[in-house]
Amino acid sequence: MEQLCYLGIRDIHEGLTQKQFSAVELVSSFFSHIHDFNPSLNAFITLTEKQALESAVKIDEKIARSHGLNLLEGVPYCLKDLFCTLGIQTTAGSKILEGFLPPYDATSVKRLKAAGGILLGKNTEDEFGHGSSSENTGFSVPRNPWDKKRVAGGSSGGSAVSVASGFSVFALGTDTGGSVRQPASLSGCVGLKPTYGRISRYGVIAMASSLDTVGILARSAEDVAFVLQILAGKDRYDSTLPDVSVPDYGAYLSQDVHGLKVGVPEEYFGEGLEDGVRKAVEQGIDVLKKLGMEVKPVHLPHTKYGVAAYYIICPSEVSANMARYDGIKYGSTAKDAETLMDVYLESRSRGFHPEVKRRIMIGTYALSSGYYDAYYLKAQKIRTLVKQDFEKAFEEVDILAAPVSPTVAFKIGEKTDNPLAMYLNDSLTIPANLAGICALSLPCGFSEGLPVGFQLLGPQFGEDRILQVAHAFQKVTDFHLQHP
Numbered sequence: 001m002e003q004l005c006y007l008g009i010r011d012i013h014e015g016l017t018q019k020q021f022s023a024v025e026l027v028s029s030f031f032s033h034i035h036d037f038n039p040s041l042n043a044f045i046t047l048t049e050k051q052a053l054e055s056a057v058k059i060d061e062k063i064a065r066s067h068g069l070n071l072l073e074g075v076p077y078c079l080k081d082l083f084c085t086l087g088i089q090t091t092a093g094s095k096i097l098e099g100f101l102p103p104y105d106a107t108s109v110k111r112l113k114a115a116g117g118i119l120l121g122k123n124t125e126d127e128f129g130h131g132s133s134s135e136n137t138g139f140s141v142p143r144n145p146w147d148k149k150r151v152a153g154g155s156s157g158g159s160a161v162s163v164a165s166g167f168s169v170f171a172l173g174t175d176t177g178g179s180v181r182q183p184a185s186l187s188g189c190v191g192l193k194p195t196y197g198r199i200s201r202y203g204v205i206a207m208a209s210s211l212d213t214v215g216i217l218a219r220s221a222e223d224v225a226f227v228l229q230i231l232a233g234k235d236r237y238d239s240t241l242p243d244v245s246v247p248d249y250g251a252y253l254s255q256d257v258h259g260l261k262v263g264v265p266e267e268y269f270g271e272g273l274e275d276g277v278r279k280a281v282e283q284g285i286d287v288l289k290k291l292g293m294e295v296k297p298v299h300l301p302h303t304k305y306g307v308a309a310y311y312i313i314c315p316s317e318v319s320a321n322m323a324r325y326d327g328i329k330y331g332s333t334a335k336d337a338e339t340l341m342d343v344y345l346e347s348r349s350r351g352f353h354p355e356v357k358r359r360i361m362i363g364t365y366a367l368s369s370g371y372y373d374a375y376y377l378k379a380q381k382i383r384t385l386v387k388q389d390f391e392k393a394f395e396e397v398d399i400l401a402a403p404v405s406p407t408v409a410f411k412i413g414e415k416t417d418n419p420l421a422m423y424l425n426d427s428l429t430i431p432a433n434l435a436g437i438c439a440l441s442l443p444c445g446f447s448e449g450l451p452v453g454f455q456l457l458g459p460q461f462g463e464d465r466i467l468q469v470a471h472a473f474q475k476v477t478d479f480h481l482q483h484p
């Protein structure tokens with residue numbers, strides 16, 4: 001039954017409605033696959049096997065009563081452990097939240113539940129999303145399914161491993177500076193970071209609020225589009241969502257890409273880009289040409305300032321968002337502390353990962369009086385310039401094509417002692433977050449036997465376009481069909 005684990009949404013829907021397999025058989029085969037292979041991959045903090053099987057029984061009863069199914073009904077998925085799930089432990093990958101049972105579901109989770117998706121578990125990740133390799137965690141480090149000595153990418157590492165290894169059909173992650181696209185690239189699946197404000201973040205534990213987005217990981221662009229259709233659109237609990245209508249993403253997928261204009265930003269192919277990555281991405285661009293798309297060079301001159309600006313803005317917002325973890329309101333408390341101040345100090349110093357502490361310190365410093373103008377304000381000005389670069393480029397082209405990560409998956413432990421080297425991983429993903437535009441990572445080849453991702457970037461609310469191109473690409477290539 002292992003082959004069931006690599007089916008897409010459409011196939012599962014067909015299989016269930018035509019009674020080729022039952023929902024219980026489907027969910028059971030996912031769990032037996034997870035039990036066989038996850039122990040060496042560490043994709044999960046929590047498995048929700050009992051609840052998942054109960055939901056599957058209900059779906060089988062519905063099929064038996066010959067009621068039709070919605071497209072997502074019975075489809076197994078996972079969540080990065082940053083999404084609040086009613087009564088199910090939600091840790092944000094941090095010991096400080098161990099044992100936290102949220103009293104409500106995040107809006108995305110609520111929508112997936114209503115659509116009939118079946119939650120299989122909560123994924124490992126970098127604490128609160130702080131990282132690029134999922135090594136900054138209070139739990140186990142997920143491993144790359146193509147080479148277990150290497151990182152899965154981060155911070156949504158466990159979610160990318162789940163999808164790439166057939167532990168779930170799709171997963172939700174979050175992308176603040178690249179955390180959906182980068183692990184998708186390193187582990188070999190599709191990862192969409194939508195426009196800021198396209199998907200509600202209500203109930204998603206905040207990292208950096210002006211940058212955070214909910215992202216979708218799946219093996220095909222088509223499946224990403226199906227899930228986006230369920231999640232996109234206004235939510236009265238999240239005031240950062242503008243009233244922009246939600247297109248029929250499925251309808252866009254089949255449209256011809258012939259004649260679309262693709263810009264290739266020269267700045268994304270500079271120093272530090274591995275040859276193998278460059279080659280795979282260039283071959284990806286050739287595929288777009290063969291599909292009849294018009295490719296031309298463009299310039300995004302402020303790209304090189306992106307990382308510096310991000311690592312001021314992100315920690316500043318992190319320092320504010322982490323203030324609420326005081327050892328009292330949620331999760332674990334230092335039980336042996338004697339005074340109130342000791343509760344704060346002990347809970348925070350034991351509960352937070354060193355990377356979280358580093359960001360709290362940098363952010364607090366950057367926001368303090370006297371430094372605010374020199375750092376935070378300047379970083380915000382750069383952010384505007386990066387956004388304007390994209391706006392200019394999108395006056396000339398429909399989408400942009402570029403690498404996602406300058407390298408393939410690196411070895412576990414290789415960069416943990418060098419935060420700067422770790423931060424530089426995100427140089428090609430961060431600009432899209434600063435500008436609030438949409439972007440996705442798409443498997444486009446292999447280098448040294450490891451997957452390489454191809455980044456397609458679109459203007460704000462241009463998800464339909466990049467998904468359309470990604471779908472056309474996957475129709476003529478088979479990188480997404482290869483399994484570790």
Ligand code: GLN
Nearest residue numbers: 129131175176177178179
């Ligand atoms: N790697 C980046 C960081 O460490 C991005 C993280 C993210 O997108 N959550 O901040």
